[in-house]
Amino acid sequence: xFTDMLTIWSASPALSxxxxxxxxxxxxxxxxxxxxxxLRSTGRAIHGTLRVASGSIRRLEERVINRNNDVLLAQGxxxxxxxxxxxFTRVNTIVERDLSQYPVxxxxxxxxxxxxxxxxxxxxxxxxxxxxxxxxxxxxRNLPSSGDPxxxxxxxxxxxxxxxxxxxxxxxxxxxxNERHGILKSMRPEWRSLNQNMQKVQQTITGLEDxxxxxxxxxxxxxxxxxxxxxxxxxxxxxxLTQFFISGLVLTIAAFGGIINFxxxxxxxxxxxxxxxxxxxxxxxxxxxxxxIMVEITMGLFLLEALQITKLFPVIRNLDDRMRKxxxxxxxxxxxxxxxxESSLAYMRDLxxxxxxxxxxxxxGAAEAESQFRWIPSIGQMMLGFILPFALxxxxxxxxxxxxxxxxxxxxxxxxxxxxxxVTLRLIGGSSNHLSKMLVNLYDVFIMVPLSIERMxxxxxxxxxxxxxxxxxxxxxxSAAEEVEKAEREREAAASKSKPQSKRKSRRQKTDEDELAxxxxxxTAGEA
Amino acid sequence: MTHITDTKxxxxxxxxxxxxAVLLGWLLVGCGEPTNxxxxxxxxxxxxxxxxAERDQARRLTNYLLSQLDTGDSLAxxxxxxxxxxxxxxxxxxxxxxxxxxxxxxxxxxxxxxxxFMDNFQTPSYHSDITGGVLLARDYLEEVDAGQKHLxxxxxxxxxxxxxxxxxxxxxxxxxxxxxxxxxxxxxxxENPQEYEQRLASWEKRVEENGGRWALVNxxxxxxxxxxxx
Numbered sequence: 001x002f003t004d005m006l007t008i009w010s011a012s013p014a015l016s017x018x019x020x021x022x023x024x025x026x027x028x029x030x031x032x033x034x035x036x037x038x039l040r041s042t043g044r045a046i047h048g049t050l051r052v053a054s055g056s057i058r059r060l061e062e063r064v065i066n067r068n069n070d071v072l073l074a075q076g077x078x079x080x081x082x083x084x085x086x087x088f089t090r091v092n093t094i095v096e097r098d099l100s101q102y103p104v105x106x107x108x109x110x111x112x113x114x115x116x117x118x119x120x121x122x123x124x125x126x127x128x129x130x131x132x133x134x135x136x137x138x139x140x141r142n143l144p145s146s147g148d149p150x151x152x153x154x155x156x157x158x159x160x161x162x163x164x165x166x167x168x169x170x171x172x173x174x175x176x177x178n179e180r181h182g183i184l185k186s187m188r189p190e191w192r193s194l195n196q197n198m199q200k201v202q203q204t205i206t207g208l209e210d211x212x213x214x215x216x217x218x219x220x221x222x223x224x225x226x227x228x229x230x231x232x233x234x235x236x237x238x239x240x241l242t243q244f245f246i247s248g249l250v251l252t253i254a255a256f257g258g259i260i261n262f263x264x265x266x267x268x269x270x271x272x273x274x275x276x277x278x279x280x281x282x283x284x285x286x287x288x289x290x291x292x293i294m295v296e297i298t299m300g301l302f303l304l305e306a307l308q309i310t311k312l313f314p315v316i317r318n319l320d321d322r323m324r325k326x327x328x329x330x331x332x333x334x335x336x337x338x339x340x341x342e343s344s345l346a347y348m349r350d351l352x353x354x355x356x357x358x359x360x361x362x363x364x365g366a367a368e369a370e371s372q373f374r375w376i377p378s379i380g381q382m383m384l385g386f387i388l389p390f391a392l393x394x395x396x397x398x399x400x401x402x403x404x405x406x407x408x409x410x411x412x413x414x415x416x417x418x419x420x421x422x423v424t425l426r427l428i429g430g431s432s433n434h435l436s437k438m439l440v441n442l443y444d445v446f447i448m449v450p451l452s453i454e455r456m457x458x459x460x461x462x463x464x465x466x467x468x469x470x471x472x473x474x475x476x477x478x479s480a481a482e483e484v485e486k487a488e489r490e491r492e493a494a495a496s497k498s499k500p501q502s503k504r505k506s507r508r509q510k511t512d513e514d515e516l517a518x519x520x521x522x523x524t525a526g527e528a
Numbered sequence: 529m530t531h532i533t534d535t536k537x538x539x540x541x542x543x544x545x546x547x548x549a550v551l552l553g554w555l556l557v558g559c560g561e562p563t564n565x566x567x568x569x570x571x572x573x574x575x576x577x578x579x580x581a582e583r584d585q586a587r588r589l590t591n592y593l594l595s596q597l598d599t600g601d602s603l604a605x606x607x608x609x610x611x612x613x614x615x616x617x618x619x620x621x622x623x624x625x626x627x628x629x630x631x632x633x634x635x636x637x638x639x640x641x642x643x644x645f646m647d648n649f650q651t652p653s654y655h656s657d658i659t660g661g662v663l664l665a666r667d668y669l670e671e672v673d674a675g676q677k678h679l680x681x682x683x684x685x686x687x688x689x690x691x692x693x694x695x696x697x698x699x700x701x702x703x704x705x706x707x708x709x710x711x712x713x714x715x716x717x718x719e720n721p722q723e724y725e726q727r728l729a730s731w732e733k734r735v736e737e738n739g740g741r742w743a744l745v746n747x748x749x750x751x752x753x754x755x756x757x758x
Contacts, residue, residue, distance in 0.1 A: 267628070274626030276600025278565055352628055359632050363591040363639065 028443070029450040036440050043436020050429030057422040064418060068411035069233050073225050075404065076236040080222040084215060091211045098204040105197060112194050119187045123180045136162055237408060244405035250398035254391075258293055261342070261388045264381065265289045268348035293392065296338050300393025303331040310400045339389040346385030350378045564675030567757060568602040569593050570665035572658075574683035575607045578714075580652035585710045586682050588748055590642050593680075596757045599624050599631045602672040604665075605642050608683060609653035610690055612660035619645045623672060658687045659695040662706075669704055677704045678757060679740075684712045685727050701740030707756055708744045 009019040028035070140159050224232040269292075270285040277284040305316040306328030316327065354374070361367070444451060571593065573586040590605055597603055604621035606612070620641040624631040662679065669677040679701075685708060689695050708731065717724035732742040745751050 270599065271627050271629060274600075275598065275628055275631075276566060276626045278563065281563060355629060355632050359635055360595055362636070363595050365591070 025447050025450060029447045032443070032447065035443055039436045039439045039443070043433045043439075046436075047429040047433040050425045050432070054422050054425040054429065057418055057425065061415060061418045061422065064411065064415050068408065068415065069228065071411065072233060072236045072240065072408055073228055075240075075407075076225045076232065077222065080218055080225060084218045084222065087211055087215045087218065091208060091215075094204060094207050094211070098200075098207075105201070109194065109197055112190050112197075116187055116190050116194075119183050119190075123183045137166070237412070240405045240408035241412075243401045244409050247398040247401035247405065251395065251402055254395045254398065257388060257391055258297075260384075261293055261392065262286075262289050264349060264385055264388070265292060265342055265345040267352060268345040271348060271352065292338060292342070293389075296335060296342075296389040297392050297395055299331045299335045299338070300390075301396040301399075303328055303335065303393060304396040306331060310396045312396065312400055312403070335389060335393055339386045342385040342389055343382045344385075346381040347378060350374075350381050564673070566600045566602070566672075566674045567597060567676040567678070568669050568672045568674035569597065569604075569678040569680060569757065570668050571603075571605045571680045572612075572661045572665050572682065573605070573607050574656055574658070575609055575649065576653040576656035576688070578652075579656075579684050579712060580649070582682065582710060582712065583646050583649060585748060587642065587646055589680055589682065589709060589751075591639065592748070592751065593757070594635045594639060597624065599626050599628055602674060603638065604668050605645075606661060606664055606668075607645075608656050608658055608661040610655040610657060611693060612657040613664050614660075617661065617664055618668070621668065655688045655690045656683065656686065657689050657693060657695065658683055658685065659689065659697075659699070660693065662699055662701075663697075666699060666701060666704065676757070679704055679706045681706060681708045682710055683708070684714060685731050686714060699734065699738040699740070701735055701738045703739070705741045705743060705756075706735045707751075708742070709748065709751070710746060711744065 006013055006020070007016050009016045137159065140155055140162065143155055221232065225236075266286050266289040269289045270283070273284050273288045275283065275285055279287050301310070301312065302316065304310045305313050306324045308317070308324075311317055316324065319327065571586060571589055573583065574580075575583070586605070590603075593603055600623070602621070602623040605619045606617045607619060609617065620638050622634050622638050624634055658681075662681070665679045669679065708728075711728065713724055728744065732744075735742045743754065743756070745754055745756070
């Protein structure tokens with residue numbers, strides 16, 4: 001078919017091919033303006049459409065960002081409010097516990113101070129100092145005896161009396177000093193008690209000061225969140241992601257625990273519900289085991305909710321304290337019952353496994369071995385069966401964190417997807433635009449021979465006819481270009497004054513204008 | 529704050545709807561045509577002529593099947609002799625209880641009965657009515673209505689029907705997998721191996737023409753590798 005077509009003009013393929021080429025090039029030259037228009041308009045249309053789509057995605061992206069920030073800040077505010085409330089409760093507890101006893105403490109301090117003051121006064125009411133007996137004694141000693149034994153005797157007696165009086169007075173003074181020392185000594189426990197009381201007060205005040213500092217910090221964070229600052233948003237996002245990964249890890253561990261628990265009770269469950277019935281493609285015994293585990297987890301969630309550790313169910317949270325207490329007791333009771341059931345099932349599993357092992361040995365023709373220390377795995381399985389439900393009951397805590405942080409993570413994922421989509425659309429649009437330009441040039445490459453002839457003819461015609469007019473035209477063109485440039489500068493200045501735009505926006509606009517300017521291909525003389 | 533709470537409520541309701549839809553879908557899938565998961569196996573052993581000496585293979589096969597079958601499955605052991613299409617040809621049959629502990633007891637009893645038959649066996653039969661045995665097994669397998677039906681044929685597949693018996697009939701082995709085990713070669717097969725191949729091919733053709741699936745496992749160890757009863 002192709003060969004027939006090729007040799008339609010001549011028997012010689014080369015000649016025929018040449019004729020075909022001439023025809024094709026002529027046709028392409030004739031249809032050049034339309035082909036150029038088709039290629040460029042298609043490129044521009046794809047580019048424009050994808051730009052519009054990209055713009056829509058950008059707006060959607062901004063909405064998602066705002067929405068994510070709103071949710072994040074709302075959660076952060078809620079958490080900060082709770083934290084501040086908790087700190088205030090702590091302060092209240094300190095005030096109620098310690099400062100409510102402050103009047104008693106104050107009275108105790110006053111009494112101690114009064115006692116110390118009294119003792120002090122008692123200690124300063126000292127006896128008068130002994131008189132200057134020494135001078136009297138020295139005077140008597142220095143009196144001239146004059147050799148009269150009577151005078152000497154009298155003087156000796158006086159000296160003795162004075163000495164006795166001096167000794168008595170000194171002794172009285174010493175006793176008084178000892179008494180004052182005793183009073184001061186009795187003040188020591190009072191000082192100690194006073195010191196202890198003051199330390200207590202200091203501790204209380206320090207605790208209050210720490211709480212006040214924490215409250216201040218929380219309040220600063222809250223303020224930052226309220227203002228919607230980037231710092232707060234970044235901090236909350238980071239915190240949310242950390243929570244997501246940590247809670248995800250803990251949930252994975254809990255899932256493994258659940259699988260162990262499932263295998264512990266699935267086999268003996270067949271003994272209770274039968275091993276031959278199926279729901280769908282799953283044995284009923286397996287489903288029953290799963291249901292037991294799920295119910296245990298649910299009871300754990302209710303228990304944690306009733307204890308106000310988690311806040312997953314507003315209905316339970318809004319119950320009054322008494323009802324919540326009853327609910328907690330009911331959940332705990334059911335959990336204990338299920339743990340007991342699991343423990344017995346684990347024991348039954350051990351018995352069944354033993355029986356099956358014995359049967360297998362019998363079928364294999366081996367003698368049934370006496371197993372020693374069988375009670376150790378039995379007790380181990382029973383304990384595992386009892387403890388695992390309680391361990392699974394705590395899954396509510398990481399679950400709550402996971403659910404709360406999942407919103408942030410999903411928001412970030414959605415944002416990432418939108419951003420990737422936008423970039424892809426921009427890339428495709430830009431590529432299609434450039435591709436259309438490339439195709440236009442490629443088109444001209446195919447028809448370069450007639451185009452060259454056209455240029456040559458045109459050049460000669462122009463040279464022949466319009467040499468005198470060239471100068472005038474050139475001047476006109478230059479002045480027109482200057483005017484246009486001036487007008488554009490004025491317009492730009494006016495626009496920048498009337499509409500102050502952000503740097504980014506103006507840059508984007510400039511880029512768009514450049515692109516559009518690139519798109520305007522000037523028509524050649526042939527196209528014209 | 530109220531706005532956020534409303535949004536949360538809306539999201540929670542949407543999540544609830546999604547969960548309900550998934551659960552309903554799962555229930556609809558579950559409530560479809562119930563799949564029969566039970567299995568049934570019939571061991572047919574040849575006690576005619578020289579093949580009677582291969583009784584130990586039957587014992588091994590029975591033990592293997594007892595270890596593989598579980599609650600709700602069925603197992604029967606029969607033998608091929610002069611006239612095999614009678615109730616007396618069934619040595620033991622059982623459908624295991626739903627409770628694993630009871631099923632274990634049933635397996636022990638079953639094993640004792642098969643061993644008792646093997647131990648008390650004395651005289652091999654002169655003829656071998658394989659078709660009668662296959663018909664007996666087919667009736668049993670149809671009766672238990674299991675999801676998977678297996679017929680284990682322990683024989684040299686050399687049929688020697690007494691002239692008084694009419695065995696030229698259709699077997700109707702639809703959905704039954706026939707597994708020929710330990711097909712022993714006879715002395716005449718040594719002289720002309722083509723006879724052995726023809727015998728195997730004719731049984732394969734007969735089984736497949738009657739809607740069954742054919743498998744040949746000469747070595748008992750390969751039975752597990754072939755994935756029979758899985």
